[in-house]
Amino acid sequence: MRTGETGLNLIKGYEGLRMSAHYAPTEQWTVGYGHTGSARHGMSVTEGDAERLLKDDVQPIEQLIGDTVRAPLNQNEHDALVSLIFNIGEDNWRRSTVLRKLNAGDKLGAANAFELWSKAFVNNELVTLDGLVRRRAAEKSLFLMPTDAALVVPSSDVHPAAECEPEYVSDRVLNAKPVVDFDDYKSDEKKALSAEERAARTRALFAATQALGGDPSKMIISKAEERADMGVTVGALLAGLLAFAMTGVGAILLLGQEAPGVAEAMGLTYERFTTIFENLPIWLAGLGAAMSYFILYILVKRAARHDLKRQRARDLARLRVAE
Incomplete structure (x- = not known):
């Protein structure tokens, strides 16, 4: 399967266009839309050159998806995976939870696993980056977007459960708690005890x-x-x-x-x-x-x-x- 315009535009939007070669923090020269293969000091490209280089870069990724993913994919799922692999690399993709969940038939679990790849090393410290969080959210959204609009369930027919809120406590759990929870008293700083x-x-x-x-x-x-x-x-x-x-x-x-x-x-x-x-x-x-x-x-x-x-x-x- 070839990458569609939606997938290419997603990569373009988050990679950004560099007309002149740039020495990235990854200690690689980068030019165009994140192209590193032939980039070198002093290299310049046009917008058309950058797009051709991008299409050349995604071809091995398309082949990689065909070799590693055993589950059937629609166009949006394929494009989202191309953008993800373009950013995290082949080695990380092969050991990723996204690939493992996909091959296990759990596409929703694979979509949620996109969010795991939102950290990077900055000054030798692993931190969550805002740009990666936004990119993973966009890729996850594209991955979950059906190609047939008729498959979308009306939101008025589905209401999220109250349990989605982390602080929510159901009646079943509340009734199972002891009459007096001494741990609550110990952790309650507002209650003064003699x-x-x-x-x-x-x-x-x-x-x-x-x-x-x-x-x-x-x-x-x-x-x-x-x-x-x-x-x-x-x-x-x-x-x-x-x-x-x-x-x-x-x-x-x-x-x-x-x-x-x-x-x-x-x-x-x-x-x-x-x-x-x-x-x-x-x-x-x-x-x-x-x-x-x-x-x-x-x-x-x-x-x-x-x-x-x-x-x-x-x-x-x-x-x-x-x-």
Whole structure:
């Protein structure tokens, strides 16, 4: 199939006419309507010469389309493809989505794939160029334009679906959303939340995500519960150290009473035992008071831990009632 006047005019409009040779950013000399084959420094052409060169340039493209496209094409589709290949080159055409979709029988997908070829490297950066966007739109429009006007569907009989708008949410999707979408609250910068509200909603979200796991008291602990558990651990460690010290004092006294020879060999003389006995009530009172404090501290932390677990269970219950 030969390229029609519509296709040639499309190429002319976007390539532009250069009567004198121009050194393009692609590091090639260009003359006429994007002709590079025989262009050289100082070369000049007339408008008639430029048109003949253009027709010569599209002949291998026409042969390329015949060799690579297995789907039948009408004149407009063929001309649009000629303009596209003239711009992107043979190598890009052979690996393009346009060609793959065409040979798969998906002409609408091929038309949409025209828009992929709208970027170029500018200063070593890949950017979308306005000129390429407009050219791809014109080529896509020509590709989709039927050669028989009787095939055009009246626009009054076809109405685009609301889903074409990217921000549109259908009723089906809206009804499938949870009662409370905590992600929306997190991303909503206009809604100010207090620290207590953020903590409560975080706990409820955590409980909701773990609801299928069963008992909420057996879930992974929160930050507050982790701090409470750390307090319990520290208190138990200190109470244990105090108990160990009290046991050591008792062992020393027992050693002096039952094995005085061994105690004296270890440096525990009678005078030292006398000092220990004189200060023993103070030491026992101090150790006992310290142990009582840390045991009470542990009990308070455990009570706080259980309060957090009960609060989380109540949040989960309220969420289930809301559902």
